Amino acid sequence: MRKFKAVVFDWAGTVIDFGSFAPMGVFVKAFERFGIVATIEDARGPMGSPKRAHIQAMLAMPHLAEQWRAKHGAQPDEAAVDAVYEVFVPMNEEVVADFADLVPGAKAAVDELRALGLKIGSTTGYTRSIMERVLPIAAEQGYAPDNLVCADDLPEGRPGPLGMYKCFIDLVVHPSAAVVKVDDTEPGIAEGIAAGCLTVGVALSGNAVGKTPAELLALSEAEVATLRDRATAILRTAGADHVIDTVADLPALLRRLDAEAG
Secondary structure, three states: OOOOOEEEEOOEOOOEOOOOOHHHHHHHHHHHOOOOOOOHHHHHOOOOOOHHHHHHHHHOOHHHHHHHHHHHOOOOOHHHHHHHHHHHHHHHHHHHHHHOOEOOOHHHHHHHHHHOOOEEEEEOOOOHHHHHHHHHHHHHOOOOOOOOEOOOOOOOOOOOOHHHHHHHHHHOOOOHHHEEEEEOOHHHHHHHHHOOOEEEEEOOOOOOOOOOHHHHHOOOHHHHHHHHHHHHHHHHHHOOOEEEOOHHHHHHHHHHHHHHHO
């Protein structure tokens, strides 16, 4: 392949955890510990952000901030964010392994990309401690990327470019235009854009749809199309250059783009 040298994948909702379910219930339960009623919809809003920033964004939601003020006598501040985060991380560590199945077709896609000569990188909004639970399970299924950049590895995470810059160094690839960033969330797409990469959004396996493969199969084609269109609009608005259903569709897209580059 002449145009591209590497692909950097997100994790949950992209290569594992179809529908991005692992953090959802944990956010709800973590907030419950502080007497705050948060919904799955609240939790899905900031998905893709580093988890501390995710909690900060949730506490900035007016209805959650008001609950916090009523319960704790003050508006949520940095100490409040830290308190929820300290509860969230170990809870997420305990459940994440239950949501580490590869997205159907992910292994075959990665194998094909490697056969084309591409390096495989990864970034995530998860902390290193959470990913330590995921890595061996992914490896057992045949997925072991060439590097991993976690949310707490660097001073600044998504939507900034530092995670991608670390991938460039780890993978020894440049220029940025030769690297493809694949993600299911707005912050993850923004991360790729900030680093100057081609960005590809995944619609059906991601956070914006939030359904399992079985749930999607139970829907009509029209219902799936509506969900696809909604997710695609979100990813396009975030700046994604291309949107595919799942990572299984990525090799065909990159082959076409490489051929068009001539």
